Amino acid sequence: MNKTNSEAIAQPAPYLLAHGFRAVTREYTGPVRAWLSPLDGVYPLPADAVIFAPDGVLPEWHSFRLAADGTRWESVPDYRVAVVWDINTQQPTTPPDFGVPLPETSTLIPPLSPLPAKVVRWDVEGAGWVYRPDYSEMVVRETASGDVVPSPAPGEPLPPGHTVKPWPLAGLQQAVIWRGDDWQLVPDHRQEVWYGTADGQPCLVTELGEVAPNLTPLAPPSSYHRWIDGRWQIDGDSQAMLQASSARLQRDALLEETEWFVTRHRDQLEMSLPTTLTREAFGALLAYRQTLRDVPLQPAFPEAVQWPAVPDYITAAQAK
Incomplete structure (x- = not known):
């Protein structure tokens, strides 16, 4: 049922x-x-x-x-089946046993991929992988002197006042300096003598960089030259001064040529000797010399000097 x-x-x-x-x-x-x-x-x-x-x-x-x-x-x-990375070697390492926490030197985060001029490091504070600069294979220079110094170890930063920027090739009369955040080429005229355009006086250049605009590397040809329109020229006043100086030099040379005749004649008179020159010839000599002294008084001096004729006996004597 x-x-x-x-x-x-x-x-x-x-x-x-x-x-x-x-x-x-x-x-x-x-x-x-x-x-x-x-x-x-x-x-x-x-x-x-x-x-x-x-x-x-x-x-x-x-x-x-x-x-x-x-x-x-x-x-x-339980990390037994996890891929565990050693933060120092950046290589996989043996996972800890069951129940054992990750060691401080291990992580489950895989390292970053390599990059040029970078190294991968473990950031303890940020608890992660980071890129650090790698200057170990670079040329490092002091920015103050330009001298090459030992490179930092991989991952170490550049010390202050150092750079890895390329050193430029300096040309003639150029120097390399650090300005701002890079190397720059600047003029280098140190130990060169330049000349003031105002007075033509020499000036020794002692500093790097552009030379002051009132200086020129061109020496004035003479003290009568003036800096005009970017070159040394002789202006009207200087031209007259140069002509006057040249005329006086010629005048002085002519006086010097006849000085011996005057001295001889006076010595002969002092010694009561017969004179080589007659009274008239000596008078003509003195008149010639005085005319030379008066050359600067001529109305057309110094542009058009009228030179007195040299006495014939002087010309004859000079020809011997």
């Missing part, structure tokens, strides 16, 4: 869910079945299992582990 549902006898479940763990590490291995014992009607637990389940959400790279007292599950680090 069939029984109604209300009359049915409840049957026990064939098994209960338990939760297993590894004996050595106590790591959670998942649900296991605790089967009903038909003899005594109980559910004996399998070996290395507990009846209570793990509770809560696991953080990344964590697993459940049975606590040492066996009364609860705990969340512990």
Whole structure:
């Protein structure tokens, strides 16, 4: 005879869910079945299992582990299948054992890809990989002197007052200096003698850079030259001065040529000797010399000098 549902006898479940763990590490291995014992009607637990389940959400790279007292599950680090990087060598390293946190010298973040003139370093404060400059294979110079100095180690910054910018090739009368944030070529006329355009006086250049606009490397040809329109020229006043000076020099030379005749004649008179020159000739000589002295008094001096004729006996004497 069939029984109604209300009359049915409840049957026990064939098994209960338990939760297993590894004996050595106590790591959670998942649900296991605790089967009903038909003899005594109980559910004996399998070996290395507990009846209570793990509770809560696991953080990344964590697993459940049975606590040492066996009364609860705990969340512990589990990097056994992770790719772990050594922050010093930037190479993969052996992951820590189950339950062991990452060492301070390890990370799960892969290193950055290499870049020219850069090295990859671990930033402890930022907890990540960063690029650092690499000047180890570059030519480093002091900006103050331009001297080449030892390069910093990879990852080390340039010291203040140093640069790796290329050194320009200086040409004739040029020098290299650091100005602003780069090397620059500037004129170099140090130890050269330039001349003032106002007075023609020499000036020794002692500093780098452009020479003052009132100086020129061209020496004035004479003291009568003036700087006019970008070159030395003789102006009207200077031309007259130069002509006057030249005429006086010629006058003085002519006086010098006849000085001996005057001295000889006077010595002969002092010694009561017969004179070589007659009284008239000597008078003509003195008149000639006086005319030479009066040359600057001529109306057309110095543009058109009228030179007196040299006495014939002087010309004859000079020809011997």
